[in-house]
């Protein structure tokens with residue numbers, strides 16, 4: 001029997017690496033005040049960070065304010081522990097007339113001196129570009145944006 005066949009059903013996935021050649025939108029370390037009653041990090045805290053991370057490329061694409069209209073999917077694949085160093089990678093996967101859909105992947109660096117990296121969360125959210133009246137606003141053409149996309 002191989003090692004993987006012996007693995008417990010909920011065992012952490014094999015150690016991985018942070019995505020190469022990509023910059024995280026956000027890096028943050030949860031504190032004890034971010035934990036739930038069991039001592040692991042509260043899912044709502046992770047959701048808030050994911051929303052912030054996803055809004056950053058959406059705001060750049062919208063060249064202004066956006067509002068979150070939908071959380072299309074959210075998977076907490078592995079628990080997050082106090083002291084993990086979390087990296088949030090966000091990528092635009094769809095653009096409509098006023099909406100921008102972003103995929104956010106979260107990796108935790110645990111036991112950082114051993115380069116122990118685990119993908120903990122994956123989510124897809126949709127943002128809408130809004131005007132000062134808080135109503136949907138047509139997205140600007142790509143070529144009108146300053147080239148930091």
Ligand SMILES: CC(C)(COP(=O)(O)OP(=O)(O)OC[C@H]1O[C@@H](n2cnc3c(N)ncnc32)[C@H](O)[C@@H]1OP(=O)(O)O)[C@@H](O)C(=O)NCCC(=O)NCCS
Nearest residue numbers: 066067068069070095096097098099126128130134135136
């Ligand atoms: C965001 C908001 C201004 C959009 O106004 P609206 O009248 O509901 O929007 P519309 O129905 O015109 O849809 C706007 C876009 O969202 C998309 N959309 C609407 N419902 C959606 C859903 N459930 N999932 C994904 N996209 C959706 C539409 O397809 C449209 O995209 P497109 O223009 O690219 O085709 C409004 O819903 C709102 O203020 N919501 C509250 C936002 C908020 O408080 N978020 C939390 C804090 S940021």
